[in-house]
Amino acid sequence: MYVTLRKIKDRFSNAWISAAQFFVFALPVAIFISLFYKSFLVMQTSGIGDLLFSSVWRPMAGQFGFYPFIISSLWITFLGLVITAPVCLLSAIYLTYYGSNKLSGIMQPVIDILAGIPSVIYGVWGVLIIVPFTGRYLAPLFGYESTGFSILAGGIVLAIMLIPFILNILIEVFRTVPAEQFEASLSLGATKWDSIKNVVIRRSFPGIVSAFGLGLSRAFGETIAVLMVVGNVVGIPENLFDPGYPLPALIANNYGEMLSIPMFDSALMFAALILFVVVVIFNMLSRGLIIYLEKRQ
Amino acid sequence: MKRLILFFGLFALLLSQQSCIDGRKSGFDEDGNLYGRISISGAWAMYPLVVRWAEEFRKEHPDVRIDISAGGAGKGMADALGNMVDIAMVSREITAVEQERGAWFIAVAKDAVLPTFNTNNPLRDKILTHGLQKMHFQQIFLDGDRQNWESFFDVSGDTKMTVYTRSNACGAAETWAKYLGVSQEDIRGIGMFGDPGLADVVKNDRSGVGYNNIAFAYDINTRKPFENLGIIPIDINESGVIDPEERFYNDLDQLTEAISQGRYPSPPARNLYLVSNGHPENIAAIVFLHWILEKGQKFVKEAGYVMIRDEGIAAQKEKLPALPRPKLN
Numbered sequence: 306m307y308v309t310l311r312k313i314k315d316r317f318s319n320a321w322i323s324a325a326q327f328f329v330f331a332l333p334v335a336i337f338i339s340l341f342y343k344s345f346l347v348m349q350t351s352g353i354g355d356l357l358f359s360s361v362w363r364p365m366a367g368q369f370g371f372y373p374f375i376i377s378s379l380w381i382t383f384l385g386l387v388i389t390a391p392v393c394l395l396s397a398i399y400l401t402y403y404g405s406n407k408l409s410g411i412m413q414p415v416i417d418i419l420a421g422i423p424s425v426i427y428g429v430w431g432v433l434i435i436v437p438f439t440g441r442y443l444a445p446l447f448g449y450e451s452t453g454f455s456i457l458a459g460g461i462v463l464a465i466m467l468i469p470f471i472l473n474i475l476i477e478v479f480r481t482v483p484a485e486q487f488e489a490s491l492s493l494g495a496t497k498w499d500s501i502k503n504v505v506i507r508r509s510f511p512g513i514v515s516a517f518g519l520g521l522s523r524a525f526g527e528t529i530a531v532l533m534v535v536g537n538v539v540g541i542p543e544n545l546f547d548p549g550y551p552l553p554a555l556i557a558n559n560y561g562e563m564l565s566i567p568m569f570d571s572a573l574m575f576a577a578l579i580l581f582v583v584v585v586i587f588n589m590l591s592r593g594l595i596i597y598l599e600k601r602q
Numbered sequence: 603m604k605r606l607i608l609f610f611g612l613f614a615l616l617l618s619q620q621s622c623i624d625g626r627k628s629g630f631d632e633d634g635n636l637y638g639r640i641s642i643s644g645a646w647a648m649y650p651l652v653v654r655w656a657e658e659f660r661k662e663h664p665d666v667r668i669d670i671s672a673g674g675a676g677k678g679m680a681d682a683l684g685n686m687v688d689i690a691m692v693s694r695e696i697t698a699v700e701q702e703r704g705a706w707f708i709a710v711a712k713d714a715v716l717p718t719f720n721t722n723n724p725l726r727d728k729i730l731t732h733g734l735q736k737m738h739f740q741q742i743f744l745d746g747d748r749q750n751w752e753s754f755f756d757v758s759g760d761t762k763m764t765v766y767t768r769s770n771a772c773g774a775a776e777t778w779a780k781y782l783g784v785s786q787e788d789i790r791g792i793g794m795f796g797d798p799g800l801a802d803v804v805k806n807d808r809s810g811v812g813y814n815n816i817a818f819a820y821d822i823n824t825r826k827p828f829e830n831l832g833i834i835p836i837d838i839n840e841s842g843v844i845d846p847e848e849r850f851y852n853d854l855d856q857l858t859e860a861i862s863q864g865r866y867p868s869p870p871a872r873n874l875y876l877v878s879n880g881h882p883e884n885i886a887a888i889v890f891l892h893w894i895l896e897k898g899q900k901f902v903k904e905a906g907y908v909m910i911r912d913e914g915i916a917a918q919k920e921k922l923p924a925l926p927r928p929k930l931n
Contacts (some may be wrong), residue, residue: 312913330762351617362787363787364787452792468607532769533799536792536793537792548792548793554769557770559770559771560674560676561673561674561676562674562676562770562773564674564680565699565703570680
């Protein structure tokens with residue numbers, strides 16, 4: 306009797322666990338299908354090529370060109386990553402190989418706090434500090450005139466938001482490098498920097514790639530903080546001090562108001578679909594790269 | 603496992619409870635008291651006004667529950683057309699597509715969009731005495747061929763002009779665009795999120811020009827424009843100066859009176875609508891709509907909005923289903 310009850314319990318929890326697993330797996334598929342379904346109307350009317358590569362954005366006239374938004378998004382993401390990459394890499398190295406344990410003890414909560422700050426606060430702070438700084442100091446330095454609401458401001462705010470995210474992963478990655486290998490390198494007479502460059506970084510390169518890959522996906526979709534500082538002007542930015550209009554901002558700015566107009570609604574869902582697909586591609590590329598690098602090692 | 607079952611049990615119970623409330627019809631009980639539930643969703647611009655109305659209405663009908671959420675005019679419209687809510691708050695004109703889909707609407711109050719500038723602008727006095735004409739606003743917001751403020755007033759100098767607009771689709775931008783003869787997507791300028799965002803950036807940029815709803819340009823308590831924010835008077839008769847009849851921006855009450863009498867052009871003054879999917883059928887909602895057009899009007903001005911004139915109210919009432927009355931034995 307007791308045995309059968311145990312068996313029933315076991316079977317029940319097995320079912321339970323697989324259901325949970327299936328749910329996690331089905332979620333992205335369900336999101337993709339619903340986005341595709343909702344954006345079908347605009348794809349059918351305008352054609353995917355036109356939607357992706359036309360720069361005419363006149364929704365009331367039924368012209369939906371997403372090119373300026375895609376370019377803005379790519380620019381801001383690229384800038385954010387370029388600014389954040391050296392900072393994260395160097396401070397992760399410092400924290401794991403140079404700093405004292407006490408410093409790590411202080412820094413870990415600081416990084417966690419940075420990670421926990423809501424993105425709207427980064428946005429407000431960006432409007433108060435980064436935007437005026439970009440407009441008043443950075444732009445004149447390079448000979449441009451700008452209000453400061455620009456893709457550069459968006460990139461900087463994004464870079465700051467990415468720091469805790471990428472830094473945490475990098476620290477974990479560096480901790481997995483066996484101390485023996487590092488010490489072996491030192492004992493052969495290599496300097497500390499040589500050992501870091503040739504042992505630690507080489508050894509953890511796939512991990513570094515995956516950290517930045519994950520950061521990239523996250524950056525591409527960041528919405529509210531970027532929206533607040535980027536200027537939201539439809540057009541292809543000519544330089545870093547021009548305002549831009551990334552895809553997530555487009556959705557956030559229009560979704561509530563335009564929900565009731567079927568074509569506009571469908572176009573916004575298409576923007577969401579682009580975001581989704583790009584993030585999936587980023588993820589697959591970095592995963593592929595990791596597999597390749599690990600094999601080569 | 604027991605806990606899990608308990609948890610789901612509770613959850614199911616809650617859900618069924620929820621559907622019970624939804625299923626409860628509205629109407630009058632044996633004593634003639636109105637009961638029921640009204641759900642409202644829509645424009646941010648109307649939220650404070652409708653909340654005020656709901657509070658006052660519930661003083662008379664405490665058994666009516668009114669749920670109000672703000673999420674944008676289009677969200678409200680979609681909710682109403684999808685029968686998710688009884689009433690939508692829509693702060694822009696109802697589009698042809700929406701009317702085809704069965705949107706029924708009445709105007710309940712007015713609001714206005716006002717062009718704004720920063721009062722530390724070196725040309726402040728010129729701006730206030732001469733105002734700007736519609737043509738000038740078109741040059742500023744559409745063509746972008748005005749680089750500085752001086753060019754409007756025949757003086758020398760170069761105070762750069764920075765144009766700000768709303769980044770998010772909204773009734774205010776749509777109405778301002780309509781005044782200029784275009785739609786929101788044609789307005790140029792740095793896009794700021796929300797009414798407060800646009801007001802703030804103009805308050806902080808000496809060279810800025812933008813536009814705001816009344817409630818975000820004037821302080822409801824002092825009835826004056828907010829500090830550092832100035833209203834650009836519109837030179838309606840294009841005489842080159844602001845004549846006495848065009849001068850009503852000093853305080854909120856003068857302004858609302860001018861809008862109500864039609865001395866301030868419309869657009870940028872605009873109607874605020876309540877919308878439902880076909881004629882409203884929820885009895886409590888119909889009573890509420892009647893109440894808004896009668897007793898509710900006296901709270902409009904206090905809340906910083908503009909009343910519709912009497913003949914306008916009569917026209918709206920005609921569109922409403924007859925006021926339901928309790929059947930008393």
